[in-house]
Amino acid sequence: MITFKVNKKKVSVNDDPDTPLLWVLRDTVGLKGTKFGCGKAFCGACSVHVNDTVVRSCSFPVKYAEGKNITTIEGVGTEDELHPVQKAWIEEQVPQCGYCQSGFIMSTVKLLEHNPDPTDEDINKSITNLCRCGTYYRVRKAIHLAAKLKKS
Numbered sequence: 001m002i003t004f005k006v007n008k009k010k011v012s013v014n015d016d017p018d019t020p021l022l023w024v025l026r027d028t029v030g031l032k033g034t035k036f037g038c039g040k041a042f043c044g045a046c047s048v049h050v051n052d053t054v055v056r057s058c059s060f061p062v063k064y065a066e067g068k069n070i071t072t073i074e075g076v077g078t079e080d081e082l083h084p085v086q087k088a089w090i091e092e093q094v095p096q097c098g099y100c101q102s103g104f105i106m107s108t109v110k111l112l113e114h115n116p117d118p119t120d121e122d123i124n125k126s127i128t129n130l131c132r133c134g135t136y137y138r139v140r141k142a143i144h145l146a147a148k149l150k151k152s
Helices: 021-028 084-091 101-114 120-126 136-151
Strands: 002-006 009-013 047-050 053-056 069-071
Touching: 021 047, 047 101, 053 101, 084 101, 084 136, 101 120, 101 136, 120 136
Parallel strands: 002 069
Antiparallel strands: 002 009, 047 053, 047 069
């Protein structure tokens, strides 16, 4: 039995300890917002927070989640009170197909927690997620807007 918190709720799972956290979150816990992209920790579609770190959950065995706090896209903001990053994503109309966006949002939330006023260079170094639709210009605009929204 592996026990951890997901979006502040305690869960215990009986999955094989080497199962990637991504599949445990999607298939066992039932949270479908975290997406499978490449399966090699390259694209970032599967990004979640493990304690205070962005983790590519497709290559993070669930055994390492034991006792940790996991946050998925479902744990960022609420329908009644969106997170500033979610507000900025909507304002700047970032998604095209939208598939990779939960990973981008998760990475951006952590970036802004650690760097509340990132430069374009900071964004380039910190946000390494991939978007097949190429919405990078809108992503950058949304990150700058989210930084402003967080301050107000």
